[in-house]
Amino acid sequence: MQTGRSLHIQSVLYNNDQExxxxxxxxxxxAADFAINKGVFFRISLNYGDGSSNPIFxxxxxxxxxxxxxxxxxxxxxxxxxxxxxxxxxxxxxxSCSSDYILIINPDILMAPDTLIGLFEPFKTNSKVGIAEARxxxxxxxxxxxxxxxxxxWASTACAMIPREVFELVNGFxxxxxxxxxxxxxxxxxxxxxNYQVIYQPSAVVFHDKTLSNExxxxxxxxxxxxxxxxxxxxxxxxxxMDVLEGILKYFExxxxxxxxxxxxxxxxxxxxxxxxEQLDGDHKIGExxxxxxxxxxxxx
Amino acid sequence: MKNSDNYVYKFEYAxxxxxxxxxxxxxxxxxxxxxxxxxxxxxxxAISNKVQELGEIKYxxxxxxxxxxxxxxxxxxxAHCYKLGKFEENIKFLxxxxxxxxxxxxxxxxxxxxxxxxxxxxxxxxxxxxKHSAPVVISVPNFTHDDVVLKLxxxxxxxxxxxLLDKTHINIFNEEKLLTICKKHGLYQIGENDVIMEKSDxxxxxELLTLAGGSSLSQVLQGLRRNMGRTGKVNQFVRSFLAGxxxxxxxxxxxxxxxxxxxxxxTGNRPEELKEIILCLTGQECTDFEVLVMGHxxxxxxxxxxxKVINDSPEWIRNKVKLIRVNGGNRSTPxxxxxxKAQGYYISILDDDDLVFSNWVSEFKELSQASYGKILKSVTxxxxxxxxxxxxxxxxxxxxxxxxxxxxxxxxxxTMLHHNQCPGLCLAFPRSIYHDxxxxxxxxxxxxxxxxxxxxxxxxxxxxxxxxMTSIYRWWKKGESSQSLHKQEEWQENYKYVxxxxxxxxxxxPPGSAKKISDLIDSVYNRGYTHSSESPPTYxxxxxxxxxxxxxNSWSITKPLRALKHLLGGDTNIPNIxxxxxxxxxxxxxxxxxxxxxxxxxxxxxxxxSRRE
Numbered sequence: 030m031q032t033g034r035s036l037h038i039q040s041v042l043y044n045n046d047q048e049x050x051x052x053x054x055x056x057x058x059x060a061a062d063f064a065i066n067k068g069v070f071f072r073i074s075l076n077y078g079d080g081s082s083n084p085i086f087x088x089x090x091x092x093x094x095x096x097x098x099x100x101x102x103x104x105x106x107x108x109x110x111x112x113x114x115x116x117x118x119x120x121x122x123x124x125s126c127s128s129d130y131i132l133i134i135n136p137d138i139l140m141a142p143d144t145l146i147g148l149f150e151p152f153k154t155n156s157k158v159g160i161a162e163a164r165x166x167x168x169x170x171x172x173x174x175x176x177x178x179x180x181x182x183w184a185s186t187a188c189a190m191i192p193r194e195v196f197e198l199v200n201g202f203x204x205x206x207x208x209x210x211x212x213x214x215x216x217x218x219x220x221x222x223x224n225y226q227v228i229y230q231p232s233a234v235v236f237h238d239k240t241l242s243n244e245x246x247x248x249x250x251x252x253x254x255x256x257x258x259x260x261x262x263x264x265x266x267x268x269x270x271m272d273v274l275e276g277i278l279k280y281f282e283x284x285x286x287x288x289x290x291x292x293x294x295x296x297x298x299x300x301x302x303x304x305x306x307e308q309l310d311g312d313h314k315i316g317e318x319x320x321x322x323x324x325x326x327x328x329x330x
Numbered sequence: 331m332k333n334s335d336n337y338v339y340k341f342e343y344a345x346x347x348x349x350x351x352x353x354x355x356x357x358x359x360x361x362x363x364x365x366x367x368x369x370x371x372x373x374x375x376a377i378s379n380k381v382q383e384l385g386e387i388k389y390x391x392x393x394x395x396x397x398x399x400x401x402x403x404x405x406x407x408x409a410h411c412y413k414l415g416k417f418e419e420n421i422k423f424l425x426x427x428x429x430x431x432x433x434x435x436x437x438x439x440x441x442x443x444x445x446x447x448x449x450x451x452x453x454x455x456x457x458x459x460x461k462h463s464a465p466v467v468i469s470v471p472n473f474t475h476d477d478v479v480l481k482l483x484x485x486x487x488x489x490x491x492x493x494l495l496d497k498t499h500i501n502i503f504n505e506e507k508l509l510t511i512c513k514k515h516g517l518y519q520i521g522e523n524d525v526i527m528e529k530s531d532x533x534x535x536x537e538l539l540t541l542a543g544g545s546s547l548s549q550v551l552q553g554l555r556r557n558m559g560r561t562g563k564v565n566q567f568v569r570s571f572l573a574g575x576x577x578x579x580x581x582x583x584x585x586x587x588x589x590x591x592x593x594x595x596x597t598g599n600r601p602e603e604l605k606e607i608i609l610c611l612t613g614q615e616c617t618d619f620e621v622l623v624m625g626h627x628x629x630x631x632x633x634x635x636x637x638k639v640i641n642d643s644p645e646w647i648r649n650k651v652k653l654i655r656v657n658g659g660n661r662s663t664p665x666x667x668x669x670x671k672a673q674g675y676y677i678s679i680l681d682d683d684d685l686v687f688s689n690w691v692s693e694f695k696e697l698s699q700a701s702y703g704k705i706l707k708s709v710t711x712x713x714x715x716x717x718x719x720x721x722x723x724x725x726x727x728x729x730x731x732x733x734x735x736x737x738x739x740x741x742x743x744x745t746m747l748h749h750n751q752c753p754g755l756c757l758a759f760p761r762s763i764y765h766d767x768x769x770x771x772x773x774x775x776x777x778x779x780x781x782x783x784x785x786x787x788x789x790x791x792x793x794x795x796x797x798x799m800t801s802i803y804r805w806w807k808k809g810e811s812s813q814s815l816h817k818q819e820e821w822q823e824n825y826k827y828v829x830x831x832x833x834x835x836x837x838x839x840p841p842g843s844a845k846k847i848s849d850l851i852d853s854v855y856n857r858g859y860t861h862s863s864e865s866p867p868t869y870x871x872x873x874x875x876x877x878x879x880x881x882x883n884s885w886s887i888t889k890p891l892r893a894l895k896h897l898l899g900g901d902t903n904i905p906n907i908x909x910x911x912x913x914x915x916x917x918x919x920x921x922x923x924x925x926x927x928x929x930x931x932x933x934x935x936x937x938x939x940s941r942r943e
Contacts, residue, residue: 059644142642151722167685169729179720232723236613238688241799245711245735328732
């Protein structure tokens with residue numbers, strides 16, 4: 030049994046419901062209890078960075094949570110004083126990390142008791158694993174993965190475990206380029222550029238509260254649509270797929286959908302201001318753009 | 331001997347009346363055959379001779395009627411005149427006549443309904459039973475005999491000089507009340523020999539529709555009553571008891587019952603999926619539920635696996651989950667046991683491979699607030715899954731299709747008569763349908779047991795539907811499932827069985843059904859034409875309709891499906907509509923309307939295709 034291995038769990042908050050976060054903590058405690066008892070981790074901390082204008086937790090509330098759960102984890106809470114977005118928020122939280130592994134989670138996810146153990150499993154025997162991703166329920170992510178090795182194109186950071194060394198090796202998320210979406214796709218691909226694997230771990234499950242429309246389709250807000258469209262353009266550029274970029278831009282410009290037009294304009298402004306990211310993967314070995322998706326999908330949502 | 335012809339309660343012993351049943355119960359108990367038999371409220375002493383034939387038994391009768399007591403004394407029996415009262419007085423009197431003699435048995439035949447304080451008499455019987463280890467046989471008339479209940483429905487309450495509604499009764503009993511007050515004071519039932527009467531003394535007047543056996547109303551109500559329990563035809567409850575420690579059931583009523591009882595069947599073969607469903611329940615917005623995990627035919631290894639999954643979960647959810655082991659039977663058996671044990675006001679079936687969104691329980695609760703008593707229905711989508719096991723994971727599962735909205739949002743009573751459109755997890759049943767109305771999952775079938783139950787329950791409860799999407803029904807493309815475990819022939823046989831069963835019963839349809847049925851008949855008579863007059867459509871109108879059907883969007887969209895499934899039947903030709911005969915057009919139009927693809931694409935069409943839908 031290895032001892033001394035530590036885990037730093039981090040989550041970026043933005044106007045979340047405190048009750049749901051507390052429920053998430055309760056599930057984390059159980060998973061932490063199991064992971065510590067199994068000797069997978071020796072020490073676990075939970076770190077929240079809050080980008081909301083009004084802090085979600087008071088100092089007293091954090092003290093109370095620590096009093097309640099200190100036996101299992103240490104809870105740290107930082108109010109960012111501004112909305113840094115997902116990528117920058119996570120970079121900031123990770124900057125104070127000295128643990129061996131980082132687990133990035135959405136603030137409202139609920140873990141199964143064996144999720145931390147399951148997520149660590151690929152790292153036990155394979156030193157080339159750069160990210161292990163949990164399976165989300167009840168809506169499972171449709172992206173393709175190898176059903177023998179678990180290898181996949183990229184990992185969603187709704188719940189993903191990364192060795193700190195790997196996080197630092199790729200300098201974390203590209204916060205200058207991505208605000209809300211695709212920071213995890215870009216991060217995963219840069220991890221793969223460094224010859225690490227991204228592993229999907231189907232037995233490590235988390236409940237991620239999503240709902241379907243009455244027609245059974247995925248519901249997205251206009252803000253989500255906008256940031257996702259903006260990120261799509263930046264991804265195509267950064268990963269040297271000018272053909273894809275051109276196609277998307279043309280489609281957006283000819284669209285009558287506001288957020289598409291807005292995203293296309295924002296991209297042009299960034300280009301004119303010389304603020305586009307450095308291009309990577311010129312020989313297209315890593316970046317996968319398949320049918321308007323990042324990588325192959327098993328089905329569409 | 332005084333002439334007693336006018337004495338109302340002078341009943342004779344007969345082997346098939348209450349007295350015969352009391353004697354039979356005492357006889358079968360094999361208790362000491364020597365000692366006293368105390369007949370409290372003995373009346374004319376109908377059992378006095380028969381009791382003494384049981385062995386070395388001496389009969390003692392006690393009654394408030396001096397006339398009845400004198401009669402017994404005159405026939406050589408020991409009898410005492412006493413009006414029953416408070417416990418202490420009763421005991422004082424009885425001990426004064428028993429003295430140091432041993433009581434072998436006690437009977438209290440049709441007395442409790444006449445005394446002012448029946449519980450004082452029960453306490454008295456308990457005291458004597460304890461002291462002498464003597465069994466007590468009690469009989470009371472059943473106020474919930476079908477005849478009484480069915481007459482009350484028609485506002486009929488006919489008191490009589492004696493019988494079920496004796497005008498001197500000051501207490502009424504059903505089985506539950508009798509057993510509850512007995513337990514409350516420490517009398518525990520050890521035997522029963524009720525008097526059954528298909529038609530009681532209250533079976534009048536014959537013309538009353540609820541009583542008249544030939545009327546549909548009577549048959550519907552009798553059918554409901556049969557399911558409710560076995561006591562509808564009991565004229566008198568005849569039960570034997572022994573004294574023990576009092577149990578006050580009235581104080582044990584659980585007032586903190588959850589809103590929903592979730593019944594989760596598992597055979598222990600899917601620990602990962604069971605873990606997932608418990609995780610989904612952990613994520614519920616409304617946590618007012620209990621989970622009964624029905625471990626079906628678990629061997630020790632499987633039991634430990636299931637227990638581990640439950641015990642691993644966080645404490646707050648673990649406290650809501652109970653494992654109940656069920657051995658034997660088929661897929662219906664754990665459902666029946668689960669429904670029996672359920673404490674919730676509503677009950678839902680969530681199998682160990684289902685998945686639910688966070689709004690699953692809360693949608694049910696919201697629906698119940700508007701329509702309490704109805705079956706509650708939200709919407710489930712189907713998603714195809716298959717087993718998977720990677721290098722780093724145990725055997726688990728993965729989705730391989732998008733969400734398939736195969737199940738409609740609205741519950742359609744008529745379509746449900748034809749086939750099941752509701753996976754169990756999208757419904758919550760009022761507990762009363764099982765506990766009060768006796769509906770059971772049919773253990774004669776091992777598939778579609780849910781359809782059978784849903785259809786029967788829906789007629790009694792009605793259904794309140796919500797459009798909200800709350801759950802995912804996993805459809806296994808590979809691996810073990812009810813689809814793979816049972817042969818097609820079994821499914822078909824069970825389908826016929828359920829249809830035949832439903833067909834043999836009266837069905838209750840909600841408002842709006844008459845028009846739907848009328849429209850269906852209309853479409854059959856008119857071969858699908860909408861017409862504004864009584865005149866049948868002309869040959870040229872039919873040709874026009876056939877043309878529009880064949881060129882409609884929905885028909886075109888489903889073309890591959892048609893080709894694949896031969897939905898029009900192998901023999902059906904699609905004629906050239908401009909040269910087709912009227913008969914050929916009739917056949918074509920009818921076949922299209924009857925085809926599955928036409929029905930599946932109903933939502934694509936406007937009214938212009940002339941069918942009333």
